[in-house]
Amino acid sequence: MIRLSKIFRPFNAPPRNKLPKLLKNPNETASKGYKLLCQYGFIRQSSHGFYNILPMGHRIIEKLTKLLDHKMISIGAHKSYVPLLTKQSLWEKAGMYDEARDEFFEVDNRNNHKLVLSPTHEQTFSHLLSTELMSYRDFPKLLYQIAPKFRDEHRPKLGLLRSKEFLMKDLYSFDIGPKEADQTYQIVTEAYNDIFNSLGIKFMRVESAKESHVSMAHEYFYFSDIGDDRLYTCMACDSSYHASAVADRHTCPNCLKYLSEDGYFNAIEIGHTFSFGTYYSTRLGSCFVDKNCQRSPLHMCSFGIGVSRLVSACAEVCSTEEDELRWPLPIAPYSLCIIPPKLGSVEEKEIKLLLPDFYRLLEAIPSLSDDIVIDDRTEYTIGKRLVEAKLTGYPYILVIGKDALKSTPLYELFDLNHEKRYLMPKFSLLQFLIRATEMLSESSLKIAYLQNATTQQPSTDS
Numbered sequence: 001m002i003r004l005s006k007i008f009r010p011f012n013a014p015p016r017n018k019l020p021k022l023l024k025n026p027n028e029t030a031s032k033g034y035k036l037l038c039q040y041g042f043i044r045q046s047s048h049g050f051y052n053i054l055p056m057g058h059r060i061i062e063k064l065t066k067l068l069d070h071k072m073i074s075i076g077a078h079k080s081y082v083p084l085l086t087k088q089s090l091w092e093k094a095g096m097y098d099e100a101r102d103e104f105f106e107v108d109n110r111n112n113h114k115l116v117l118s119p120t121h122e123q124t125f126s127h128l129l130s131t132e133l134m135s136y137r138d139f140p141k142l143l144y145q146i147a148p149k150f151r152d153e154h155r156p157k158l159g160l161l162r163s164k165e166f167l168m169k170d171l172y173s174f175d176i177g178p179k180e181a182d183q184t185y186q187i188v189t190e191a192y193n194d195i196f197n198s199l200g201i202k203f204m205r206v207e208s209a210k211e212s213h214v215s216m217a218h219e220y221f222y223f224s225d226i227g228d229d230r231l232y233t234c235m236a237c238d239s240s241y242h243a244s245a246v247a248d249r250h251t252c253p254n255c256l257k258y259l260s261e262d263g264y265f266n267a268i269e270i271g272h273t274f275s276f277g278t279y280y281s282t283r284l285g286s287c288f289v290d291k292n293c294q295r296s297p298l299h300m301c302s303f304g305i306g307v308s309r310l311v312s313a314c315a316e317v318c319s320t321e322e323d324e325l326r327w328p329l330p331i332a333p334y335s336l337c338i339i340p341p342k343l344g345s346v347e348e349k350e351i352k353l354l355l356p357d358f359y360r361l362l363e364a365i366p367s368l369s370d371d372i373v374i375d376d377r378t379e380y381t382i383g384k385r386l387v388e389a390k391l392t393g394y395p396y397i398l399v400i401g402k403d404a405l406k407s408t409p410l411y412e413l414f415d416l417n418h419e420k421r422y423l424m425p426k427f428s429l430l431q432f433l434i435r436a437t438e439m440l441s442e443s444s445l446k447i448a449y450l451q452n453a454t455t456q457q458p459s460t461d462s
């Protein structure tokens with residue numbers, strides 16, 4: 001049993017409109033998502049621009065990681081790991097050192113070798129590929145990692161939205177020509193669309209302003225007033241642009257119609273994709289042997305999703321007017337929270353005896369395995385715990401109260417993301433939860449469970 005009382009989750013829900021004590025810098029309160037993540041015990045500042053990810057926050061990161069791994073494997077990408085500290089000389093060789101060093105954390109080792117705590121790893125992966133000369137037949141190669149990155153931001157702000165250490169999923173692809181690289185770019189782009197679609201939050205993909213070493217680039221955004229990026233959508237043709245990507249701010253680059261001021265909005269960047277052509281390969285010597293047995297430079301793309309940033313962005317975009325967090329089901333810290341009766345109540349003793357078996361029955365649903373937390377702080381009323389559960393945003397909250405002792409026991413289920421409340425008998429509850437969470441598990445396991453539960457139906461409801 002996963003017991004809420006044992007989780008380090010400092011819960012601090014202050015009266016409305018009061019500045020939480022944890023946030024000393026008033027600018028930080030500009031992000032509601034950040035404020036709520038701190039108040040409800042998901043993250044806590046460690047030092048300026050750095051954050052401790054507490055267990056509830058880490059559950060979200062783990063689920064995002066699983067989701068990303070699954071999608072990356074499906075497109076033929078392979079997970080790897082490279083050191084966070086990279087040689088300064090590698091950055092110089094790639095011609096990126098002077099441009100990027102302003103935001104570097106730099107380190108000297110005992111032999112006075114210069115190292116950089118990397119904000120990105122194009123150099124490292126391109127260099128890695130240069131250490132092995134492979135045939136054109138061996139490509140494409142797609143390597144990715146989910147690892148911390150560092151950037152010594154001048155003005156870190158809004159918690160995980162702009163922190164000095166952050167978690168990224170970064171993928172690097174290597175192809176033998178521009179056509180093949182474009183194809184890979186398309187495949188990864190579709191995978192990114194799938195990932196963002198599976199979270200169910202409206203997102204936007206736009207072409208971004210190109211830097212000199214980039215041949216093509218796109219960014220993914222969530223709409224939000226606190227976002228640093230300025231986008232606009234043309235009312236006439238519905239295409240969207242990054243404000244910095246368009247030279248004439250009054251004319252739509254697509255349909256050439258006049259752009260009204262209403263089309264502008266702010267957004268949070270959640271992903272970025274780049275095609276570099278042979279920029280890195282020619283500088284770092286990553287080559288392949290072509291059909292004519294000649295060395296030729298590889299075409300490289302890189303693809304990033306800000307994992308820790310996405311947690312903050314979700315909290316920002318999904319939280320309610322009442323300061324309640326909401327989570328897309330695939331990444332909710334726990335899909336289900338069970339609230340048993342208050343200590344000393346009439347029903348408490350009897351339900352306490354039933355609870356372990358009931359918990360095991362729910363746990364056996366494959367999509368809910370290790371994903372149910374029980375709010376065992378029975379010194380509090382059901383009402384108080386229900387309020388906290390709603391603030392935390394578990395997609396499903398199950399209250400086991402007096403109705404569970406009726407001749408036909410009934411259970412109260414709150415479906416937060418659909419704003420629904422149900423009172424149902426046990427078998428209907430199990431069926432409901434299986435259907436509601438089925439996207440989270442393998443279908444074969446689910447069917448097996450349902451068949452099993454069906455054969456046991458008479459005994460489970462009696």
Ligand SMILES: [Zn+2]
Nearest residue numbers: 234237252255
């Ligand atoms: Zn247009």
